[in-house]
Amino acid sequence: MSGFLAGLCIAILPCLAVGFWLGRRTARPQSLGDLGTPVEHATFQTLHTASLAAPPLRAGLTEETARKSAGRLRTLLGTDALCLTDREQLLAWDGVGAHHRTEIMARLAGPLDTGRGEAFPLTCDAPDCPVRWAVLTPLTVDDRVHGALVVCAPRESAVLVRAAGEVARWVSVQLELADLDDSRTRLIEAEIKALRAQISPHFIFNSLAVIASFVRTDPERARELLLEFADFTRYSFRRHGDFTTLADELHAIDHYLALVRARFGDRLSVTLQIAPEVLPVALPFLCLQPLVENAVKHGLEGKADKCHIQITAQDAGAEALVVIEDDGAGMDPALLRRILAGEVSPSGGIGLSNVDDRLRQVYGDDHGLVIETAPGAGMRISARLPKYQPGVHSAARLTPG
């Protein structure tokens, strides 16, 4: 009997899941039926259909997005057949009469050149073919024709021409938005590229000065430091891939700290607590080193005595939690907020705001930096790095050993 109950529970689970899914799928604003007049109702319906067709088109005009939106657009226009093309080929055909594909593609060249739509009769041998006329409207973004929306109907109709024109304009707006998204991504990529080359000039200058001071007194130490410097700059200037692994980033921080320690000696102490499980996590290149640099700066500049920096990387389920903590001068939270918002530029180095921006860009808005600080109370910066994020792959193999 108890076995039966168990089986029953297990059998019910997928049914519940399917029911939930169906419920979510069908929970469209059908209930609007009680609201408003038939005209209003029709308006709601139209707007709803249009809003459903919008998301795929926001990703640009491809075969996949055209297939997803063609059906919705056809519902919107209420025609027998609708197709979307780009400049070269037909992307999606929804509805009847798909045998007209070649004919329509042959007619495409003219409107694509002129950017003007046209309506033309279709030649068809099949006597019962429901589509006799086609309305071809170009889709333009910034005066450039990206493709065309073709609507087929049984007879010529001025209403259809007008409607097709309006829908084509609406689709064009969506494509413009897609273009905008695209340029925004490119901008951020460019920003990341620009950011990458930026290791702090002060740091290079200070490091070289420190090394120079050792050249006579302790040539062996100077040589070691020079090698550390070489390793750090090689890492910072490397050209391939936008992402690295936590292990590699920690190695770079090690080289960096070796140079800083040479300068400040015993004043700086560092403790590490790294869970080995999170070392393979991929993360944006040079996104922790600036945080450590910031900690060193805050820890040592505010006071004359010792400073302690703690770097922790913990395993937290599907994420790695990285915390960088210093016991230095701290900062006024209000000022920090303005720096992060980009209103005040920080004094030198790669700012925290830049790391924050890049983390948000890569992992989404809930993965920005979390900073806890107050004047005189030190600073604690934590970042949550998902172990897996689509598109984030470290370019190189982990440093061996």
Place this chain on the structure above:
Amino acid sequence: MNSTFAVPAVALVVVATVLVGAFGLRISRTTSDFYVASRTVGPRLNAAAISGEYLSAASFLGIAGLVLVQGPDMLWYPVGYTAGYLVLLLFVAAPLRRSGAYTLPDFAEARLASQAVRRLAGAFVVGVGWLYLLPQLQGAGLTLTVLTGAPDSLGGLIVAVVVVATVAAGGMRSITFVQAFQYWLKLTALLVPALFLILAWQADGAPRHVFEEPPAFRDQRAVRVDTTLDLLLDRPLTVTVTGTVDGHRHEEAALSLPAGTHRIEQGTRLGFTPGTPVPTAERGSNGGMSTSLAAGREERPLYATYGLILATFLGTMGLPHVVVRFYTSPHGVAARRTTVAVLALIGAFYLLPPVYGALGRIYAPELALTGDAYAAVLLLPDRMIGGLGGDLLGALVAGGAFAAFLSTASGLTMAVAGVLTQDVLPTRGVRHFRLGTGLAMAVPLAASLLVGGLPVADAVGLAFAVSASSFCPLLVLGIWWRRLTPPGAAAGMLVGGGSAFVAVAATMAGLPVTGGLHALLAWPALWSVPLGFLTMILVSLATPGRVPAGTASILARFHLPEELRAAEVKA
């Protein structure tokens, strides 16, 4: 069973688990030496962790019980559990690591760039995880009952509370160390008593017993029947009875039962004379950890064996808690080395439970009758060695058994909670991870309290079957076939995994089917795995336009060694 030592042993294991989980990291990594701190987990440590998480109650207690009751046929279980890693090594380990995926839904998304397939894979992960957690909790309950006579559900409740508390509080930070520790604990807990048992067996004159024959009583033995059962006799049997047999009350009476079926009421004492073969018992309801769904060999045809082999060989790669551990390997080659080491570690471990099963057949054959066969591992030290030594060894085994429950349950809970947090609950974050942990454990705990008495080895086998028919096609085709499409993957998982799931549900519900159909439903892997593969291939071929755009570069990333890839990017 003397619980003087067993309870402290169990408590010690629980405390040690919590402490190693919370502080293992701090002791070993608090240093300013970057070289030490940024050393990745080596293949051997990682392999011990994977093995520790993998060796569940079914392995620790269940297999010995199965061998005891049903003989050497059951050796296919340990063989299958081990060989699963061979398949994993050959087809999946390195490409899976190179894919950068942390969980199976991650893999689905990385390969197919589809949110829908990701969600479906997540649903299956939760389903398989719950199916696998259920027997862990029940096993813990049964073990505690044998050790202390506590109520059935207490052990499961303790495991659930300990696991949720440590996982949700973030206490499993150094999970690799905990799990590796659990592996060595489990190995020790089986190996040391096994050596003593073998010595005792030698001292006893090394009695041999032919496996093909039913087990027989070696000396005068009284057996108390705890639950009403039907005794199937194929030849007449003489027993001393105190209690009710076939509706008649007897008091210390020597009874001669003719061949046929006899009903023994609850609480009856049966006294057997030496040399009597142990009769076969049939219980009214499913019970115990080692009662298989189809008991007699007649009901378990060759087909069932093949079904079991296929499920365990191909199901291992889809177990959520196993996949997650591969992420810890720094690169593909390390993932392969890890798998080889896992094969060695698990292979070594699985030599032991059959020893207990074989010895149990000689020294404690009545366990097959009372339905406590799973307890063979726990009871044998006391039975064969006795005294203080036997008690101490028994306590060691009990501690090992709890380590098995804790490690597998915590690994599964983390995997299921991870999926729930990422793909089901509205936003990510620490608080939601805690909620997910509670949810991940609450459902199987409720199920185990509600239903009770599901055969552990079978429930695990069913989890393997579902995993083999849904994730095996996804992983193998995803890694090795460039024409896989999102609709194909979704359809294959739904049809293969779904049908296995339905078969599982039907079996557990105890649908009154017998013979061929019962075998088909109880061991679904043999038809559901090919069905999953076939659906995935056919639907993918039917939707050639939906092959994800970056497939070629994704597959190149899966298969090229990491150094090569870096060199390629540099050039």
